[in-house]
Amino acid sequence: MDRGGADANPVLDGVGDEVAAPPAPRSLLGGIAIMLTGAVSNQTGAAIGAHAFPFIGPAGVVAVRQIVAAASSCPWRDRRSGG
Numbered sequence: 001m002d003r004g005g006a007d008a009n010p011v012l013d014g015v016g017d018e019v020a021a022p023p024a025p026r027s028l029l030g031g032i033a034i035m036l037t038g039a040v041s042n043q044t045g046a047a048i049g050a051h052a053f054p055f056i057g058p059a060g061v062v063a064v065r066q067i068v069a070a071a072s073s074c075p076w077r078d079r080r081s082g083g
Contacts (some may be wrong), residue, residue, distance in 0.1 A: 045065050045068070049061040049064070049065055052064070
């Protein structure tokens with residue numbers, strides 16, 4: 001199978017079919033960083049929420065955490081670039 005020189009040394013499985021190469025160390029570290037950031041964010045929100053229970057109650061804590069999660073998950077468009 002000629003790929004036009006795109007991959008001179010394909011990674012093959014035991015049957016001879018091409019399989020995906022393992023992730024590069026840079027992308028692996030990026031994935032680990034995202035996972036750890038998510039875990040720290042979750043634990044920080046829980047800790048802050050625990051202190052807010054006496055003031056806004058359980059439903060208020062859930063509502064605030066949901067609003068913050070939704071706001072931080074929204075894609076923000078850069079208005080300066082016109083896109």
